[in-house]
Amino acid sequence: MNDSTLTDEALCRRAAQGDQSAEETLALRYTRLVRACARPLFLMGGDGEDLTQEGMVGLLSAIRSYAPERGVSFRTYAETCVKNRMISAVRSASGKHHTPLNDSIPIETPLFDENCHCTAALSETDPEEILITKESVQERLGSLFSKLSDFEAEILKLYLSGLSYSEIADQANRPVKSVDNAIQRIRRKLDA
Numbered sequence: 001m002n003d004s005t006l007t008d009e010a011l012c013r014r015a016a017q018g019d020q021s022a023e024e025t026l027a028l029r030y031t032r033l034v035r036a037c038a039r040p041l042f043l044m045g046g047d048g049e050d051l052t053q054e055g056m057v058g059l060l061s062a063i064r065s066y067a068p069e070r071g072v073s074f075r076t077y078a079e080t081c082v083k084n085r086m087i088s089a090v091r092s093a094s095g096k097h098h099t100p101l102n103d104s105i106p107i108e109t110p111l112f113d114e115n116c117h118c119t120a121a122l123s124e125t126d127p128e129e130i131l132i133t134k135e136s137v138q139e140r141l142g143s144l145f146s147k148l149s150d151f152e153a154e155i156l157k158l159y160l161s162g163l164s165y166s167e168i169a170d171q172a173n174r175p176v177k178s179v180d181n182a183i184q185r186i187r188r189k190l191d192a
Contacts, residue, residue: 008074012066026063027056030078034059036162037082041090051086058085147189155182 003011003025014022034055041051062081066074145153151172158168165183169176 008078009066009068012063012068012074015063016066023060023063026074027059030059030075030082031056032162033075033079034082035164037079037086039160039162041086051089054086054089055082058082061085144186144190148186152182152186152189155179156186159183159186 003014003021006014006022006025008026008029011022011026015026035052038051038055058081059078062074062078065081066077068074145156148156151174154172155168158171163171165176165179168179172179
């Protein structure tokens with residue numbers, strides 16, 4: 001049977017039995033999720049690829065330790081393991097003196113779901129705080145998008161969804177350098 005047609009849970013069972021191809025299929029399937037989780041984080045003394053590597057270690061740990069009898073989907077479990085591994089790396093690299101910076105929500109937090117609908121990642125439990133945070137995010141995005149060209153807005157949506165520069169270039173039918181230039185212009189407009 002082709003590994004790509006199996007469910008995540010079935011692949012985990014096969015990986016637990018020592019099937020390397022099942023483990024590789026899951027790792028490839030979740031690479032985009034790992035990159036999306038790494039985007040909003042900053043690793044002192046490292047770069048985005050270092051965080052992606054930490055996330056991949058977390059993903060492999062999730063593949064090897066997943067227990068379906070606990071009643072949670074593999075995707076949820078994997079995302080938790082990946083984020084926890086990355087956050088541990090960030091905390092150990094930066095120490096407590098950078099806690100306010102590491103706990104803040106940057107603009108690069110994944111704000112869009114697969115259908116490009118805005119979804120603010122909120123940790124508050126107070127409904128008033130949730131509403132205020134959502135409105136604040138909407139205002140920041142509205143302000144930013146009003147400064148962007150149509151091309152830049154398209155690139156930003158793809159970037160925030162976790163795609164790599166080459167994947168964005170493929171979807172936008174543009175060279176990778178154009179994507180990089182657009183993202184640099186977006187960052188300058190964000191800082192202005």
